[in-house]
Amino acid sequence: IQLTQSPSFLSASVGGRVTMTCRASQDVTSYLAWYQQKPGRAPNLLIYTASTLQSGVPSRFSGSGSGTEFTLTISSLQPDDFATYYCQQVNNYPFTFGPGTKVDIK
Amino acid sequence: QLQLQESGPGLVKLSETLSLTCTVSGGSITTSNYYWGWIRQAPGKGLEWIGYIYHSGSTNYNPSLKSRVTISVDTSKNQFSLKLNSVTAADTAVHYCALYDVDFDAFTIWGQGRMVTVSS
Numbered sequence: 001i002q003l004t005q006s007p008s009f010l011s012a013s014v015g016g017r018v019t020m021t022c023r024a025s026q027d028v029t030s031y032l033a034w035y036q037q038k039p040g041r042a043p044n045l046l047i048y049t050a051s052t053l054q055s056g057v058p059s060r061f062s063g064s065g066s067g068t069e070f071t072l073t074i075s076s077l078q079p080d081d082f083a084t085y086y087c088q089q090v091n092n093y094p095f096t097f098g099p100g101t102k103v104d105i106k
Numbered sequence: 107q108l109q110l111q112e113s114g115p116g117l118v119k120l121s122e123t124l125s126l127t128c129t130v131s132g133g134s135i136t137t138s139n140y141y142w143g144w145i146r147q148a149p150g151k152g153l154e155w156i157g158y159i160y161h162s163g164s165t166n167y168n169p170s171l172k173s174r175v176t177i178s179v180d181t182s183k184n185q186f187s188l189k190l191n192s193v194t195a196a197d198t199a200v201h202y203c204a205l206y207d208v209d210f211d212a213f214t215i216w217g218q219g220r221m222v223t224v225s226s
Contacts, residue, residue: 033211042202042216045210045212048211054214088155094155
């Protein structure tokens with residue numbers, strides 16, 4: 001299953017609302033996760049099963065969608081949120097990741 | 107709190123075998139519903155799932171690497187390992203070990219990563 005993410009890059013201001021999309025080439029039901037990765041660091045799980053917030057992740061992050069289209073929203077962008085965000089499907093083998101959306105400071 | 111730590115050579119010669127070990131601390135590798143996986147990331151690129159293993163020894167591999175990959179587990183040492191043979195420059199990457207928790211359907215805990223460079 002191929003995942004595409006859009007946009008591949010976005011520039012946003014602190015306090016702004018950010019939405020990014022992940023699209024799957026076939027139905028992955030709700031078996032989709034979102035990770036945040038900062039340079040030189042391992043990815044960190046934000047959202048699992050499309051919309052469940054991982055423990056310890058700020059509530060400004062939210063996920064939605066099912067089937068083939070998913071979104072990750074950051075309601076009020078904070079300085080710590082500038083990073084690359086990856087989606088991953090775990091509905092079918094092989095597990096696959098999207099190419100990422102890089103969020104930069106405007 | 108459960109932690110993962112990769113170890114192994116950072117430099118591997120062309121056509122030889124890449125070998126990495128992941129040590130699990132703060133928890134047992136035999137915990138039910140935990141799968142132990144490897145994910146890699148080439149420089150400046152995205153993430154690629156290599157495969158994972160259950161403590162019973164059951165494995166699942168990415169077909170793109172399946173002919174060259176072996177993941178094994180040593181429950182007595184609380185470790186699992188990755189071997190990738192016949193490496194090429196395309197195998198140069200940061201290799202992460204990570205815990206796949208079935209209750210979350212996601213990789214919930216990651217090691218810090220080990221950079222492995224394939225040299226000629």
